[in-house]
Amino acid sequence: MTASPETPPLSVGFVLLHRFTMMPFAGFVDCLRLAADEGDRSRQLRCHWVFMTGGGRDALSSCGAAITPCSPFRDPAEFDYIVVIGGVQDEHDAVDEAAIGYLKRVARAGVPLVGVCTGVFALIQAGLMAGRRCCVSWYHHGDLTRRFPDIAPVADRLFIDDGDRLTCAGGTASADLAAYLVERHLGKAWAMKSLHIMLIDEARPGSHPQPQPVIFDKVADRVVRRAIGIIEQHLGQMISVDELARRVGTSRRNIERKFREELGVGPQKFARDLRLRYGLWLLHYTAKSVTEIGERCGFADTAHFSRHFRDAFGTTPTAVRKAAGEGSAPVDPFFLHIEARPASS
DSSP states (O other): OOOOTTSOOEEEEEEEOTTBOHHHHHHHHHHHHHHHSSTTOOOSSSEEEEEEOGGGOOEEBTTSOEEOSOBOOOOGGGOSEEEEEOBOOOTTSOOOHHHHHHHHHHHHHTOOEEEETTHHHHHHHTTOOTTOOEEOOHHHHHHHHHHOTTOOEEOSSSEEEOSSEEEEOOTTHHHHHHHHHHHHHHOHHHHHHHHHHTTOOSOOOTTSOOOOOOEEEOOOOHHHHHHHHHHHHTTTSOOOHHHHHHHHTSOHHHHHHHHHHHHSSOHHHHHHHHHHHHHHHHHHHOOOOHHHHHHHTTOSSHHHHHHHHHHHHSSOHHHHHHHHHTTOOSSOTTOOEEEOOOOOO
């Protein structure tokens, strides 16, 4: 492995905000823990971490579990990174002024700040994200843009490295970001060791797209469910019905029949409609151009994309983009809810 005992350890300070989310915290710190030592021995050798809160009080997570012991805020110079784990957003909650003051102190000291999940909200409240690219989960995109209209968040990728500001959508993406930092400081072998023990095949890059909020109710047929999964994984390219049938281990005739029974449309139209819905989502939640979105959704050109988009939604991609920028929506981007047909009696 690349790192040697003489390699300076990767030192990370965690700022745990009130009702912080457990999944991104656990993914990040466990990646550090597994890279820090041989096997699963958990000694803080190659990585070192500290949990911090205002006054060193216990940190209460959104699920009710508490992290203890926590340290009061420490000298930023002790750390390579300060990672802010945000939590449940309630505008009526009091702002953690002690944490905001500490983040400003960290920035003045030149220590890189990492905003994970809604931790980015705290970085914005501290005035540390002006003119910066900002990654946020699609789930929190609307709340962030409403509360902080001067910030332009990105919700179509897992994390962004903007030098001394790194922001991450949260969830399992925090493990990808932690592995990215471990690889930077200790080498790829240590990052892969952590991920493999966590049963993660490989680290996803920051540019990897976030999964989109597409929901299917009561799709009982196994073949259709598997086919939908394949279509979702390849929204940027055309997959022929023959190829789709081959991948799920059935015939073209059978897969077409099953799609019509379950969803009322054939697999080809279903896939196109899903790609259009993905385009609708991108128009609302990213700054990509209409041309880029059409390409990303697997359409041959902008005219092709726009024609099918108008047929599906009764409006143009340009009109949707304009309305989204003005805070209104001629088409609801969260209508991505496709119900299966009820089973016949």
